[in-house]
Amino acid sequence: MTSHESPNRSGASISDGQTPSRTSSGIAREASCGLQPKETLDNGAIEPTEVIIPVQDIPPRDLRTWQWILLSGSVLFATILLALDNTVVADLQPQIVEAFGEISKFPWINVNYSLGAVASGLIWGKLYGIFETKKLFLSAVLLFEVGSAVCGAARNMDTLIIGRVICGIGGNGLYIGAMNIISAFTSEKERPLYFSFFGITWGGGTVVGPIVGGLFAQSSAGWRWSFYLNIIAGAVLIPIYVFLLPLRWPAPDCTASTWMLITRIDCVGSILFAGSFVSLIMAISFGGARYAWGSGQIIGLFCCFAALVSLLGVQQGKTILTTKHNRILPVQTFRDGEGMFILIIQTACPIGLLFIGLNYIPIYLQFVRSESALSAAIKLLPMIFSAVVFMLLTGSLVERIGYYAYWYLTGSLLAVAGTALMYTINEASSYARLYGYSVLYSAGLSLYIQASYPLAQAQVHPTQAPDAVTIIGCTQLGSIAIFLAVANSIFLNRAADGIQHTLPDIPRNIVQAAISGVDAQIFRDLPGDKKAQVLDEVMGAIQNVWTLAIAVAALSFIVASFMKREKKPAPRIMT
Incomplete structure (x- = not known):
């Protein structure tokens, strides 16, 4: 491929010969912006034509095989760090409380990472739809590294809380950026397999997080190195991104000034969206735990959520201080993508169910079976191995078979069966039952947990592909926060x-x-009969959580029943 050629979304090349009336530098600039040259009419206007094309195998990237393997592997590895950072504090709670005290503030450590991530999700999506991808991705990585440094160097609980928020914001920018990078540089047939890798790396990082935290908590290095580890990894990954990640401008008029691009950001909508989500998660997280459900604080948070959502709806509907194209909620993407609402539900349900299992199976093992945190994490490996196998299976077969609805139907049905069986687990259950049920449960989820990414992109106009990726990505992260909060x-x-x-x-x-888990010694010192009663109560609470999981899996199956029995739509491009 010459310097005047650049791949488009379908994998075809753009060369000078296609548009002889225009300069080669102009074509190269258009190509770097993600455009294809278009025919010019007599009056000078450009006439775009939308066509449906068959899926092609040619990858839209100009990298050698080893360069792409190194780059894509580094991008995927970054998601391991994000997932690890989300759960690494699970085994650090006693050490952090011992170092800083202020146990009343500890719930913020777990909540604020998710708050920072999800509240900034749509904002990151819009930024990736406006600015050059490489610079924005590197900015997100650096922000994540700064947050990790703040957490590691914190001298009080407030600083640690701020650091977790920064990590969440930077981490979500990294995650959305990784999705956009993989989408931009893979062909339609490659994409499902690569997106299955995201599920694998995220699940793996989630399980490894408590193990890493537990190891550092017990080592002479101390708990702070759980955060410094991100800085070491960043020092290795950043040079790879700098030298191998190609420049990519998603905006059609990327030659506009930086200020003109900045003015497209819907600041009012971004603030209203972030405020509404933060209010909701705080209300759910602190209701009954830190404050009574009927307290003024919780009622006030729910009222704040309702008010901000109402204002957001009016601001987006009337396009106040924004435009239809620039508003923070990608309304047009919902209109163009016929099944986008269904895909959102089918994205939220499996990811929420997966994280319920990843969090509450270890709780069962630690509280009811008296396993250590490290041992509990290791006993999750059969579930993770099952998820890896079925995600890879889905990624390699869904594009060949094409009839995506059956993956959702089969997966959600297995999820219903798996969650129902997990509900039956009790103090006397064998490990074989636990392994078998968790494998069935994770296998069902893994059949469709990442399937919505390529399907959402295929349903919308190519210029709305970043919005489609953002919607699904924010749905995943938001669902994790909401389902775990509930x-x-x-x-x-x-x-x-x-x-x-x-x-x-x-x-x-x-x-x-x-x-x-901050100080469970009080339960260990109880006499035998009292300890048994406490374990019964904990077991009953865990079963209540699995009741929620059964309801979510059933909802997913019902929605899957209404999905169209048709092949995945062919991608649309502009010529």
Whole structure:
């Protein structure tokens, strides 16, 4: 490929001979912006034509095989760091509380990473649709590294909380950027397999997180190195991104000035969206745990959420201080993508179910079976191995078979069966049952957990592909935050109520701290009969969480029943 050629989305090349009336430098500039040269009419206007083309195998990238393997592997490895950072604090809670005190602020450590990530999700999506991808991706990586440095160097709980927020914001920018990079430089047939890799790396990082945290907590290095580890990894990855990641401008008029591009950001909508999501997650996370459900704080948070959502709807609908094209909510993408709402549901359900299992199977093993955190994480490996195998299977076969609805139907049906069986697990259950049920459960989810990415992009106009990626990416991260917030609320409130009935002399906040893993020694020192009653209450709370999981899996199956029994639509391009 010459310097005047550049691949388009379909894998075809753009060369000087296609548009003789225009300069080769202009063509190269258009190609770097993600455009194809178009025919010029007599009046000078450009006439774009939308066509449906068959899927091609030619990858739209100008990299050698070893360069692409190194680059794509580095991009995927970054998602491991994000997932690891999301769960690494699970085994660091006693050490952090011992170092800083202020146990009342500890829930913010778990919540703020998700808040920063999801609240910034749509903003990152819009930025990746406007600015050059490489520079924006590197900015997100650096922001994530800064957040990690702040967490590692924190001298009080407030600084650590701020660092977690920065990590969440930078991490989501990295994740959305990684999705856009893989989308831009893979062919339609390659893409499902690459997106299955995202699920594998994310699940692997989620499981490895508590292991890494536990190892550092027990080592002489100390818990701070759980965060410094990200800086070391960044020092290795950043040079690869700098030298191998090609420049890519997604905006059609990328020659516009930086200020003109900045003015396209819907600042008002971004603030309203972020505020509404933060209010909702705070209300769910702190309701019944830190504040009573009927308290002024929780009621005020729900009212704030309702008010901000209403204002956001008016601002987006009336395009106040924004335009239809620039508004933060990609309304046009929903209109063009016939099944986008269905894909959002079918993205939210499996990712939420997966993280319920990744969080509550270890809780069962640690509280009910007295396993260590490290041992509990290791016993998740059969579930993770099952997820890896079926994600790879889906990624390699879904494009060949094409009839995507059957993957959703089969996967959600297996998820219903798996979650129902997980509900039956109790103190006397064998490990063989636990392994078998969790494998069935994760296999079902993995059949369709990443399938919505390529399908969403195929349903919309190519210029809306970044918005489609952002919608699905934000749905995944938002669903993790919402489902875990709801599950944690169910678990903490149900367990705390039952344990307080058994141990009325122990204050509720002490009970909740022990359930959260901050200081579980109080349960270990109980006499045998009281300890058995406490375990029964914890087991009942875990079963309540699996009841939620059954309902979510059933919803996914019902929605899958209404999906069209047709092949994945061919991609649309502009010629």
